[in-house]
Amino acid sequence: MAADGEPPLRELRDRARGPPKTVTTFGPEPSDDLAAVLDRFDAELVHEPLPIPEMSGYLVVKRGGEYLGAVSAAGFEELHDPSEGAPWDASAAASAYRDLVALLSGASFEMDDRRRLVATAREIEDRAWRTGRGTLYVTFQSLSAFEGQVSMYEHLAGTTELAVAVYGDPDWEPPAIDGVEIRRDEAGELSDFWVVAFDGAGDDGAKCAMIAEEKSPGTYVGVVTYDSAVVDDLTAYLDDVAGESP
Numbered sequence: 001m002a003a004d005g006e007p008p009l010r011e012l013r014d015r016a017r018g019p020p021k022t023v024t025t026f027g028p029e030p031s032d033d034l035a036a037v038l039d040r041f042d043a044e045l046v047h048e049p050l051p052i053p054e055m056s057g058y059l060v061v062k063r064g065g066e067y068l069g070a071v072s073a074a075g076f077e078e079l080h081d082p083s084e085g086a087p088w089d090a091s092a093a094a095s096a097y098r099d100l101v102a103l104l105s106g107a108s109f110e111m112d113d114r115r116r117l118v119a120t121a122r123e124i125e126d127r128a129w130r131t132g133r134g135t136l137y138v139t140f141q142s143l144s145a146f147e148g149q150v151s152m153y154e155h156l157a158g159t160t161e162l163a164v165a166v167y168g169d170p171d172w173e174p175p176a177i178d179g180v181e182i183r184r185d186e187a188g189e190l191s192d193f194w195v196v197a198f199d200g201a202g203d204d205g206a207k208c209a210m211i212a213e214e215k216s217p218g219t220y221v222g223v224v225t226y227d228s229a230v231v232d233d234l235t236a237y238l239d240d241v242a243g244e245s246p
Helices: 008-016 032-038 073-080 096-103 114-131 143-158 228-244
Strands: 022-027 044-049 058-063 066-072 109-111 133-142 161-169 180-184 193-198 208-216 219-225
Touching: 008 208, 008 219, 008 228, 032 073, 066 073, 066 096, 073 096, 096 114, 109 114, 109 208, 114 133, 114 143, 114 161, 114 193, 114 208, 114 219, 133 143, 133 228, 143 161, 143 180, 161 228, 193 228, 208 228
Parallel strands: 022 044, 133 161, 161 180
Antiparallel strands: 022 058, 058 066, 109 219, 133 193, 193 208, 208 219
16 A cells, blocks of 8 residues: 555555645734734634624635635634534534644644644544544554544543544553444554544545644644545555554
């Protein structure tokens, strides 16, 4: 699947990148705070001045000339400080940031803010939660990093028909959790990547993934994708990694 010497997850991440997208903000003045959020994504950012109150502004995402969606100014504050809340958290139920992540699927991102990366991954977990069945795959660089997330994934598996597969370097022994399978990355094949993938329970329209590679300590380059073929190959690869574990 991957070119000689190239990690398979990097090849899948690169395949997931889509055509260029444009984000146009509308309002009285450009917002530096909003630009700081959007600059993390590989998308063209432009501003169209309009003689309207600041709180009546909005942004529009397009691919070529195709309108994909919009986010109103009421959600701009949450774009700057996105919620890390679990999918069932009422404060995260209507997340403008998750809406933006979905609109910018296929656009590469670079982030060095762990909170923002968690909020980005929540878009995938939210889709899995709302579907309520299928398999959610989550990689951690080490299983000790999973320790702080145990209660969330326990709730996710325990209140739905989802199966959860958790990967990581076996530096900690997690407790047994119904519906959660621990897959030890003994060879460290996944250690440079942060992956959250949902197989859609067989529905191509529900398949989605975040694939991010740590290019330097704490800084990740990645993409969110709804390309069902990429997600199929990604989950097949992760199943193969599990099958190769001692």
